[in-house]
Amino acid sequence: MPPQTKVELYAAIRRDARTGMSARALERKYNIGRRTVIKAIASAWPEPRKKPPPRPSKLHPFKPVIDEILRKDLDAPRKQRNTVKRIFARLIDEHGMTGVSYQVVRTYVATRASQIRTEAGRGPAAAFISQTHRPGREAEVDFGEIAVRLRGQQVTCILFALRCSFSGKAVHRASASGGQEAFFEGHEHAFQILGGVPAGQIRYDNLRAAVARVIGFSRQRVETDRWVAFRSHWGIEPFYCQPGLTGAHEKGGVEGQIGWFRRNHLVPVPEVEALAELNTMIDAFDAVDDNRRIGARTRTVGEMFAIEAPLLRSLPDESFETGRWFTPRVNRYAQIPVRTNQYSVPVRLIGRRVRVLLHASELVVFDGRIEVARHERLPAKGGTRLELDHYLEALLRKPGALPGATALEQARAAGRFTPAHDAWWAAARNAHGEADGTRALIEVLLLHRHLAHEHLVVGLAAALRAGALTADAVALEARKSAENDTASDPAPAQDQAAEVTSLALRRLAQLPGDTRPLPSVAVYDQLLPSHRRTEGTRR
Incomplete structure (x- = not known):
């Protein structure tokens, strides 16, 4: 295998020369000239390649002019010194410079200005001093x-x-x-x-x-x-x-x-x-x-x-409240302004002032000392974050506002309002009409305050399969799902599809059995003949 680098080539030539190989043989073997053979025999390390002198740029004739301008600026008033733009214009107007871009002049001035200031003793050269840091101190x-x-x-x-x-x-x-x-x-x-x-x-x-x-x-x-x-x-x-x-x-x-x-x-x-x-x-x-x-x-x-x-210094015993308090007033949309963004609160607080504790990534809203809302902080400006649950009481009175509500769209985007909700809502509107079907859905949404979201989704799916389009049916099936999770024995798929029983039958099933005989009216039949005789006598 031929040598890969010049150092390896010199080593191979010197090794063969020590065996008595002639210079002409070395030239033929390695396909090199006589001068290379002589240099390899003279030194094991190749001479560094000479770099060609830098090619002068079009700015080269004007560099002394720029240097002189920068030196004069050292004594000029600070607000009347030559800017790069002014230097570029003077080179064109006063010295006939052509073919040189503004960026080339700006790059040269940026490098040369600090050097000229240092050469004139007006400022130290940029130097960095190594530092040793003590443990636990900085x-x-x-x-x-x-x-x-x-x-x-x-x-x-x-x-x-x-x-x-x-x-x-x-x-x-x-x-x-x-x-x-x-x-x-x-x-x-x-x-x-x-x-x-x-x-x-x-x-x-x-x-x-x-x-x-x-x-x-x-x-x-x-x-x-x-x-x-x-x-x-x-x-x-x-x-x-x-x-x-x-x-x-x-x-x-x-x-x-x-x-x-x-x-x-x-x-x-x-x-x-x-x-x-x-x-x-x-x-x-x-x-x-x-x-x-x-x-x-x-x-x-x-x-x-x-x-x-x-x-390290030990931590203090007491905590420091890192959040910041605000007291905004709730507007008619049940929203409060906090740092250029809007956040929702329950509609019952409209017109009142609330206390807001703003953290780096969330904010907590208090009515007095009671927490009424908690939101993840919006990262951008001019945004709105709405919670559908805050508007349910108002939507019960105005169900027609739900389909186009911004809070509903945000709930869909966040995954809180699922396709199961939409399917049950559509079935309820077909069965009860637009207003009553929407009110039934809002009653289901109110159940989210007491039941887990995943259990309600299971309840909606089960009630829809059974055709039970009431909030009571959804609540019953959601509680069944919660009981199954508590017992760590979830019901199989065929059990989840069972028919929905009414709340009345469920309550009766929990009562003890009635062992009394069935009621009879036989004793009352004995009164019938005497009643008839009495009527005939009177006639």
Whole structure:
């Protein structure tokens, strides 16, 4: 087999030359020239290939002009310096430049401007200093965007990440938004997973959830009141990075961690039914990542974290309410506005104010101290989330509004209003008419408050097969299904298709047997002859 590389070729030539093979024989054997033979015998390592000189670009004659403009700008007022657009125009107007694009000039200026400033002693060269992180002392926090298929629809969610600087241990949490609620809940979840709080500083961007205003070019910040209370509760010592891209390197560990996690665990795009399911998956991914090694480290992330875990500050005894309270008024559509979105509540609350506790991925509605609604938070703006159960009392009075109700369409999309509901509804309308058939369906929907959804679906199917189009029949069959599940002995398919018995017969069957003889009217027949004689005498 002929040599594959130039180094192997030189080695083969030198080996054959040591056996006494002539230079001409070597040329014929390896199909090479005399110069190559001489070089191989002289040195075992091939000479590096000389690179041709770079071909000058059309901008080359104008580079000294650009450099001179940039040097003069160092002493010019800040607001009257040459922009790239102005430099490009001056090269054309004053120096006759042609055939050079704006992008070429912009690329050269972007590189050369900082070099000229450094050459003039106006600024240090960009240098990075290696850092050593102490165990249990430092961490970094950041947000990133992720794409998720939520109930068949692709949405953008926000991924919170907290990364320990020493071990590289990272904790992630997905939420519907990147607001202050998600910021707080991400911290709380991370501290619970880690079992403590970093005893030193935690590095942050200038997030609006924490920073109300940046003071000049210093490290001082005006913090939001809730963030001050939150970090005081957990004992967090924040360190705020420089604004913009210039400060991204100050927490480069978590910046790269979010991208690594997204590429390795969220490709392909995950499909989930709820954000709680997604966060369960993310927790499992975080646990698996404890077994990986970062770079050239000899220990895994989990082994490194075992060193710093005992050095973390202990968790506080009391909890901190991460949600935010609102008091909206319920409008005539039985909806409340929360952060540009609308959510439904029971119709009996129309016109009243309710209390809303907003979390990162859900919101809870209270009437006084009683919970009246709970919704998954909408990830987009201008959306509406309606619960069909909230409108049932009103629909009993206005059954004609049900077929076109938005709440009904959302229930269908969520799988709560099944084809079994539609089939039973159609049969009930054919039997009882539009209004009464719809009211019968609404009575069935009211049963969802007391019976499990899956049992009611079984009850609807059984009642439809038997032709029993009343809410009582559906309730009876649903309770049968629940009893079968409780007994851990589900009825076979042929038993589920049995005829529906009435509630009256079911109650009578539970009474003890009646052993009394059947009633008789024989004693009363003895009175008949005397009655007739009395009538004849009177006549």
